[in-house]
Amino acid sequence: RLEQMVTDYLAPILHTPRPIQALILGCTHYPIIRPLLQRLLPWPAPLLDPALPAVRALQQMVQTTGLAACQPRSSMRFCCTGQTTHFATAVSSWLRQPVQVEQVRLQSVLLSH
Numbered sequence: 001r002l003e004q005m006v007t008d009y010l011a012p013i014l015h016t017p018r019p020i021q022a023l024i025l026g027c028t029h030y031p032i033i034r035p036l037l038q039r040l041l042p043w044p045a046p047l048l049d050p051a052l053p054a055v056r057a058l059q060q061m062v063q064t065t066g067l068a069a070c071q072p073r074s075s076m077r078f079c080c081t082g083q084t085t086h087f088a089t090a091v092s093s094w095l096r097q098p099v100q101v102e103q104v105r106l107q108s109v110l111l112s113h
Contacts, residue, residue, distance in 0.1 A: 019043040
């Protein structure tokens, strides 16, 4: 079923007369299906995962703005645009402590800036 979903999603790319030069894995779950993507592409193309460069850019920004200097009693605020219960479960598992998650609407975030 996953293979059919990916094939359907990639149909415009798979049926183009000119092969793509690269495929950017622009979502967090795409690296998980990297082997399937490589197998389905009819020609060799690099699969580019932007996660590491994004993390490096964030790390640099955090260091240059002084945000990395967290105090021992700093607080954490978790927000998501999707299902809060699933996100809270995942974050609680990673941090090994219960967390509260607030749901936000992107439109309200964009309008506040």
